[in-house]
Amino acid sequence: MAGMAGMAGVPATAGASATSPGDGLAAEQDGYRLDSPTVSLPAGRAVRYPFTITGPDGRPVTAFAAVQTERLHFYAIRSDLTGYQHLHPAMAADGSWTADLAPLDPGSWRLYASFTPETGPRKGREFVLSRTVAVPGTATTVPLPAAAGSTTVDGYTVTVQGDARAGTAFPLTATVGKDGRPVTDLQPYLASYAHLSAFHENDQALAHLHPITPVDGDHGGPTLTFYALLGRPGNWRVHLQFRTDGHLHTAALTLHVT
Template identity: 70%
Template sequence: MTGPDGKPVTGFAVDQTQRMHFYAIRSDLTGFQHIHPAMAADGTWSAGLASLSPGSWRMFASFTPDSGAGKGRDFVLSRTVTVPGQAAKMTLPAAAGSTQADGYTVTVKGKLMAGIAHPLTVSVFKDGKPVTDLQPYLDTYAHLTAFHEGDAAFAHLHPTTKVDGNHGGPYLSFHAELPTAGNWRLFLQFRTGGMLHTAALTLRVG
């Protein structure tokens, strides 16, 4: 990665325990990966992605330089790549208030309007009972990202629930401000028993 002067950037601020967050999102929003690359001394980043299904994917790198002209500014850079092979046409699931992931039921409450900040509440239950043993993940109890249908615009929804040991949940609060109306695909990542879970649902923004 190079800065405005054409030289490699090697100084980055830490955001939620990481200097870079990297996302791979299928263009139809039906595939998702979130990883944390490692930087070499020359400013080159590398990380291992799990295999991607054939089709068009958008790659996002989210970071904050800790020096130079961009110091303190949050950047999100992206590009589209094509994974060769026979791409299956996938339909985005309809907007819904809850979803299932690894036996957990994740529910999202909050009526969002484009360009306006709103509180968003997420609850995590299992077998009808509230989950209260969420473990910290990236200095929070859940990491929440959103991608807009059609152009795959990216948004990171910031958590407001304070972390206090391995007993988070069942309710988590987020500060949400999505800039564009339409369908957004939300990906919530949370940890229990040392295992990371990813729940996805479609949210309609008016």
Template identity: 60%
Template sequence: MFTSTRPTVRRRALAAAGTAAALALTLAACGSSNDSSSSMPGMDHGTKPSTSASASTSPSMGGMPGMDHMAAGNGLTDNKDGYRLTSKDTTLTAGRQAPYRFTVTGPDGKPVTAFALDQTKRMHFYAIRSDLTGFQHIHPTMAADGTWTADLDALAPGSWRMFASFTPDSGAGKGTAFVLSRTATAPGTAAKTPLPAAAKTAEVDGYTVTVKGDPMAGMEHPMTVTVTKDGKPVTDLQPYLGTYAHLTAFHEGDTAFAHLHPTTKVNGDHGGPELSFDAELPTSGNWRLFLQFQTGGTPHTAALTLNAG
């Protein structure tokens, strides 16, 4: 015998709507740093300026800053819907800066050169080591022929995955978010770093970042990040690329990609102490989160491990 669950579903839907409405009134943001220096070992803020990628045009989504659409898929493929990430750079020198060059081709096989703005940039590039260390977030430059160059800081030996996050501004995929990736190797003796245990707090540059919320795999779930310093709430977060904070996650084992999105507009240099995100981690297990934010013109990157049930 089957028992109807419609009233329960309806109550849950109303509760979810209420939560969404509340979140729409809270601070949040998704930006990136404007500095290639790292505030934590093995991590790079890496938002290097891009002439071609920072031209002043209207945001691709036409909505509030930071409210970019959810990137399609987990990024663990180099092709989707006819779009392909190509690169000849399969090996990169370890221990020193190195350029990573790549091209995005469309369904017609030709290089894509028209990209919509997403958080003021036309391309977001991420490099993550297989053990989830060595995080770099870069805004590369594009040549006229569609070749992008990401100037990577020194890579530790090991296997790396290179992610390109973009939205075509023409063609069949116009307005669709893509995240594609390829692997590359930095030769040498690769010492694996164990993933830190799951924790709700992280320290960086004197700041304490605290996460509230228990995400469930495959479900959108509200999550709040609180930033404090010396035990006091931080209320002077500055906008990055039009937003207050950028939160990226990578899955332990396969390095699957997830971008956690904020819910509201920014209001000058008055961000914090709470930043609210719509968290949707597609699979269960441990995720390494990298939160990037800025105060006093200085970028910071906090990292912590979060478990999705």
């Protein structure tokens, strides 16, 4: 849960623009729009979600800057903040995209696209846009886990420390351990040692950030430092992704912001 940028004025990594990409809750911002003909997806099986990003001229955007090695980051999460997915879809020559989603449980889902145009009037600016889809069936709401300072995944323990206050930039540190020992063999993932995304409990606002810790081969850890600026108080469900021995791990916990 260390550091969440990409939301409400959150700075990105060191040296990046401080311009806010927004909270990810709108389908359109400054002339850029996330479009899709799909408003419903079936439950219980892998599905494909087609979409396009159109620019201020109304035509599909085809030139995107690579951010953390990818031209577009795609997220999916259900309204109760379960079912998190982080994907990197492929774009066709005409500017159409297809996200291959793992099976979805019934309920309301929000799908986000994070991108930076490489040309046009907003060249170099990050955007986060989203749309919702309905997944038919009987939805069982999962209560949000209580706020906690640590969590475990695949035998790893992730501990987070920081004074999380809304509207104020603050540092967060994430420490990774295993079997009571510090982990020092984190491998680069998306040109960093971790990827973090967080979703606000009440409205699914999205925030994301990468650690400012420099990358030095497969020698990351045990502690990663992030900086965050979260515009809303309340609970955030945080997903910290990191790689070891070629395997991607996703640690999830709840952060309370005052």
